[in-house]
Amino acid sequence: MKKKCEKILSDFTSKDEIFFTNRGNASIRLALQLAQYLGKTKAFIQDQGGWITYEQYLQKLKYEYYLLDTNYGLLDIKYLEKKIDSNSVLLFNSMPGYFCTQENMKEIYALCKKKNCLLINDVSGSIGNNAAKYGDIIIGSFGRWKPINNEYGGFIGIDDNMYLKYLEENFDKELEDFFLDLYKKLSNLDNRLSELKKITVKVKKQLREYDILHKDQEGINVVIKFDSPEKKLDLENYCKAYNYEFTICPRYIRVMIPAISIEIKRM
Structure with missing residues (x-):
C-alpha cells in the first residue's frame, strides 16, 4: 500500500x-x-x-x-x-x-x-x-x-x-x-477538492458585494477584508448562519490585515 x-x-x-x-x-x-x-x-x-x-x-x-x-x-x-x-x-x-x-x-x-x-x-x-x-x-x-x-x-x-x-x-x-x-x-482527493470548490464558489457568489481577496484565484478558503466593526459582525453572522468555521485576521498563516477567513478546508 x-x-x-x-x-x-x-x-x-x-x-x-x-x-x-x-x-x-x-x-x-x-x-x-x-x-x-x-x-x-x-x-x-x-x-x-x-x-x-x-x-x-x-x-x-x-x-x-x-x-x-x-x-x-x-x-x-x-x-x-x-x-x-x-x-x-x-x-x-x-x-x-x-x-x-x-x-x-x-x-x-x-x-x-x-x-x-x-x-x-x-x-x-x-x-x-x-x-x-x-x-x-x-x-x-x-x-x-x-x-x-x-x-x-x-x-x-x-x-x-x-x-x-x-x-x-x-x-x-x-x-x-x-x-x-x-x-x-x-x-478521494479529486472528489474532495471538487466538493470544496462548490462551497467556495457559492460563498464567493453570496458575498460578492464584499471585498474578497484574490476572488478570481483558485483557492479553498474565502478571505474577506473588513473596515468597520459592522462589516466584521455581518461576516461573522453570515458564517454562523451557514455553520462555517472562521478565523479573524491579521494572522500570518492567512493575511496580515483585518479580515475574516472562512475556513472551508475544515469541512
Whole structure:
C-alpha cells in the first residue's frame, strides 16, 4: 500500500522519490536541514500566507532569513529575482492561506534554477493542482483540515535518491502504518477538492458585494477584508448562519490585515 501512495504522490508532485514523515512540521524541518546540507545559508519566506513553523525552524537552524513582500501571500517574480541568489533557499506555500494559488510556480521554479536558489514548495494546500508540481523539494502535510485530511503524516518529494539517503539518516521518528488510510484519502482527493470548490464558489457568489481577496484565484478558503466593526459582525453572522468555521485576521498563516477567513478546508 505504501508503494501505491508513493505512486499517487509522485504523480501529484512530478517527483521521483517520496519520503514519508509523521507530520507536516517534520517535513518542513527536514527539508530545511537538507537545504543546509546542500550549502544554503540564507532563507526567504512570504510575509503572510505561510505556515506557523517556518520562522520557528529557521531560527532553530540558525538561518539568516528574510520575509518577502507579497500581494496577500502571492509573489511578484520580478521582485523575487532581485532577492534570491546561490546561497538562498526559498520556502514557499504555493496556496497561501489556502485561499489563492501562485499560478506561475513553473516560472518561479525556472527563476530559482537560473539563480541557483533551492525552492522548497509547500503543497499542503495546492496538492492536486499544477502549482504542486514545481520545486527542488516538495513538502506537504496530511494533517487535520488539510485537503488530504488523514490527521497523521507528511511527505517530502525529491528527484535525487542521494538526498533520499540523507532524509533516511536524519529522520528519527517511528512511523505508524498509516498507508491504507492515506491511500483512501489520496484516491478521494479529486472528489474532495471538487466538493470544496462548490462551497467556495457559492460563498464567493453570496458575498460578492464584499471585498474578497484574490476572488478570481483558485483557492479553498474565502478571505474577506473588513473596515468597520459592522462589516466584521455581518461576516461573522453570515458564517454562523451557514455553520462555517472562521478565523479573524491579521494572522500570518492567512493575511496580515483585518479580515475574516472562512475556513472551508475544515469541512
